[in-house]
Amino acid sequence: MSLAGNVFLTAGKFVAGVLGNSMVMIADAVHSASDVLSTLVVMLAVKISGKPEDNDHEYGHERFESVGAITLALMLAAIGLGIGFNGAQTLLDGEYESAPLPSVTALIAAVVSIAIKEWMYRYARRVGEECKSEALIADAWHHRSDAMSSVGSLIGIGSARMGFAFMDALASVVISVFIVKSAAEIFFAAVNKLTDRACDVDVELSMRRTIEGIDGVRRLDLLKTRQFGAGSYVDVEISVDGDLTLRAAHEIAESVHERIERDFEGVKHCTVHVNPFDG
Numbered sequence: 001m002s003l004a005g006n007v008f009l010t011a012g013k014f015v016a017g018v019l020g021n022s023m024v025m026i027a028d029a030v031h032s033a034s035d036v037l038s039t040l041v042v043m044l045a046v047k048i049s050g051k052p053e054d055n056d057h058e059y060g061h062e063r064f065e066s067v068g069a070i071t072l073a074l075m076l077a078a079i080g081l082g083i084g085f086n087g088a089q090t091l092l093d094g095e096y097e098s099a100p101l102p103s104v105t106a107l108i109a110a111v112v113s114i115a116i117k118e119w120m121y122r123y124a125r126r127v128g129e130e131c132k133s134e135a136l137i138a139d140a141w142h143h144r145s146d147a148m149s150s151v152g153s154l155i156g157i158g159s160a161r162m163g164f165a166f167m168d169a170l171a172s173v174v175i176s177v178f179i180v181k182s183a184a185e186i187f188f189a190a191v192n193k194l195t196d197r198a199c200d201v202d203v204e205l206s207m208r209r210t211i212e213g214i215d216g217v218r219r220l221d222l223l224k225t226r227q228f229g230a231g232s233y234v235d236v237e238i239s240v241d242g243d244l245t246l247r248a249a250h251e252i253a254e255s256v257h258e259r260i261e262r263d264f265e266g267v268k269h270c271t272v273h274v275n276p277f278d279g
Contacts, residue, residue: 002139003043005120006035009146013109020106023090024156024172027083028113031149031179034079035142038072042139045069049135062228066190069138073187076142077180084176090169102157102168110154117147132231132266134193138186145182149175196226203264207234210259216240216252218277231268234260242276249274 010032017025045068051061121143128136156171198204204225211220222237236256240249253272260270 002039002120002124002143003036005116006032006039009113009116010036013113016105016109020103020109020157022102022106022153022157022160022168023087024153024168024175025102025106025109027086027172027175028110028146028149028153031079031083031146031175032113034075035146038075038139038142041068041071041075042135045071045135046133059228062231063194065133065135066193068135069186069190070194072135072138072142073183073190076145076183076186080176080179080183082176083179084173087169087172087176091166091173101165102160106157107154107161110150110157113150114147114154117143117150121147134190138190141182141186145179148178152178193227196228199225199227199232207260207264210263211236211238211256214252214255214259216244216248217256221275222273228268231266234264234267234270235273236260236270237273237275239275239277242278 010029013025013029013032016022017027017029045065048064049061049068051057053060121140124140124143125137127133128140152171152175156168159167159171204223207225208220208223211217211223217238218241219239220236221239222235224235226233238253238256240252244252253274256272257270261267
């Protein structure tokens with residue numbers, strides 16, 4: 001659905017930009033064209049990340065979603081910087097003074113784009129959250145950035161038609177700022193998951209309380225978490241009565257393992273190490 005919508009918007013915006021004499025609408029069309037490519041990247045990343053474990057990737061392929069998100073962020077930043085550079089150059093050279101005013105066609109195209117792109121953002125984000133797909137959520141924000149881009153187009157085109165010719169070029173510069181900002185947010189969120197960033201402090205605190213409340217756990221010695229793609233891994237060390245049999249100590253460790261994986265959404269695996277408590 002994203003792919004079909006972006007192809008339609010790219011063609012529509014480009015035609016409206018050319019026929020409507022609007023530089024910002026043509027820039028908006030280029031942005032939508034990048035969305036077509038980004039959607040293909042997302043589809044590929046999601047397909048790869050869903051592959052089962054193999055000999056080369058014994059922990060699965062989930063991190064390929066983060067790779068896809070980073071690829072999207074870099075594409076988005078490049079597009080934003082390009083749009084901003086072209087708009088700034090037009091302003092500095094004064095080319096807007098001799099350019100024909102944007103037509104109503106470009107204005108209508110901006111309104112249609114805003115409506116379609118906002119719907120696409122809401123739809124893709126909802127599906128991404130349901131599927132716990134980082135790449136799909138990143139693609140949803142790509143839609144939102146395109147919606148903001150079209151809002152800027154609408155303001156620029158409308159202002160230019162009211163006699164402020166420079167506004168069409170200025171709007172493209174403002175749009176580029178929003179695009180680069182969205183790219184930065186997507187990039188750093190993906191990098192955090194690739195660099196084993198810990199889960200939120202509140203989540204870890206809740207895990208500590210859960211573990212310490214399990215029968216047989218005398219002390220929690222260590223708790224480490226790391227995000228892995230759309231999920232997380234948890235490493236725990238607990239102390240139990242040193243006089244327990246191996247089987248009894250193992251059952252306590254299994255209780256910790258099962259509770260963490262059951263009660264905390266997104267935990268892919270919890271490893272528990274047992275230490276003897278003789279205090």
